[in-house]
Amino acid sequence: MKNNWSCFYRCILTALLLISSVANASELSDRFHEYQQALKENDADKIATAAKSVFSVVENYPKNNKNFAAASLNYGKALMGLGKFEDAEIYAKKSLESHRKIYGDKGVQLIDPLLVLAEIRARDVYSNRNGGYRRYIEDALDIAKENDGKDSLLFARVNLEAGKITLNYAKERRAHTYLEVAHTAFYGPHKKDTYGRFYSSFYLGKYYLSRNLYKKAEPLLAEALDVVDVENGKDGQLELTTRAFLVETYDKLGQKEKSIEQCRAIGKATPFNMDQELVPLFNRVAEYPTSALEFRREGYAIAQFTISDSGFAEDIEILETKGASSFGDAAKKYLEQARYAPRFVDGAPVDTPDRKVKFNFNLAD
Incomplete structure (x- = not known):
């Protein structure tokens, strides 16, 4: 299982790479390769610099140009990674406008920029005061439903992404609605989608954990761990994070032996560095006296x-x-x-x- 599956609905990077390989795009292609390298290094500053460089090549292109649509979205996402939400929203909106000119108001290609805008709004505590992210999510869901239907894989995936955004950033209860729809779909008509099964179980379990509903969280997190262990083998950080959540869950449920089992599984998979700063398996803050x-x-x-x-x-x-x-x-x-x-x-x-x-x-x- 690959950790970069979060961009499942549209692969903008691949689109830009293919488009940039045509004639009259040598400079764009070179800069895009620099951008790809920055992504591999996972350095937020380098990613933003490279994304800006790519956008500078296409910023005067017609707004109905696919390179412009992709580059402006990638730059918006890069700025979001730096916490520059106001600037990120500007470029994501440019991309959304461009996508609309190319694909119309109901093209499935609009889902990507809509969800990026939803995440920007959800992460920016100032612009999110009135739930500004929600309209982008609902627009994305409407497009998925109108194009492929409520029982489609696309609709399930958009609900999953909506749930992640709402849970991780907006921290609102409505995350439960999106995640329930996704979980039902991925354990029903779309159960062959391994990624969907893992993430829908993981995030719905995380939702219940965030609400201290440990009895509801436990079977979902165990379900997610089964997907990683049985169907895909070990999966690095995803597996370890799931186990860490289970440590806390079993601890709260008074199931000491199961909590210890998960602690030991993490320890066995993680080299112990005697010189490294100690980090507990789940975050708590020492109570101020x-x-x-x-x-x-x-x-x-x-x-x-x-x-x-x-x-x-x-x-x-x-x-x-x-x-x-x-x-x-x-x-x-x-x-x-x-x-x-x-x-x-x-x-x-x-x-x-x-x-x-x-x-x-x-x-x-």
């Missing part, structure tokens, strides 16, 4: 502990505090609830003593 808040105190606590062969923090000792002694209590409470991937030696999990971590308590945070 009430007394320290009342007196506007800032400071830190340094803790030492053992990561057990089961992934628990044991033998916790507070080595140093500054600002308030309660910072040490907060750090200890955090570690008592944290879970880590244990170290493996000769194929077996082992305890790892004398691990240290610093907890900073700053009011600005």
Whole structure:
């Protein structure tokens, strides 16, 4: 399973590559290859620079030119990656306008720029105050439904993408509606679509996890893990993230042995770096002590502990505090609830003593 499947509905990059290979496009082709290289390096600044370079070649092309449509969208996505949402929206709208001139108001090719605009709006907390992203999603769903029907693979995929955007960025309950439609489709008429099965289970499980509905999250996350393990073999970060979600889910459900099983599976798949900063398997924030808040105190606590062969923090000792002694209590409470991937030696999990971590308590945070 490939992690870049999120652009399933339209492959703009391939389209631009094919178009740029025609005559009178040598410069465009060279710059596009630079853009492709930046994508492989996954460097947001380089991607934006290369995307801008590609767009500069086509910016004076007619607005009904496919190169213009693709390059402006890619530049918009690159700017979104830098968090420059206002500028990103400008170029994504240019692309949407161009797509409309080329394909009409109901062409399926409009789905890509519509969903990019939805993500831009959802990620920008200022422009999203009135749910501005929703109209783009609904337009994309309408196009998919009118072209291929409500039972189509395209409609299922657009619902899945809509659910991801709404859950990850807008953080609204309506994500459940989109994800339920997608999950029903991918475990019904489109069950042969492995990618859809994994992502619809994963994101619907993530939705329930975000709502602390652990009993509903567990079977969906387990379902997603089965897709990765059984049908596609190991799949790197997707598998590990799913397992980490299951660690938290089983922990909350009081199913200790199952939580430990997932911790160990992650540890076995992940080399343990003794010099690397410790990162828990699921994110929590140490609770700021009430007394320290009342007196506007800032400071830190340094803790030492053992990561057990089961992934628990044991033998916790507070080595140093500054600002308030309660910072040490907060750090200890955090570690008592944290879970880590244990170290493996000769194929077996082992305890790892004398691990240290610093907890900073700053009011600005």
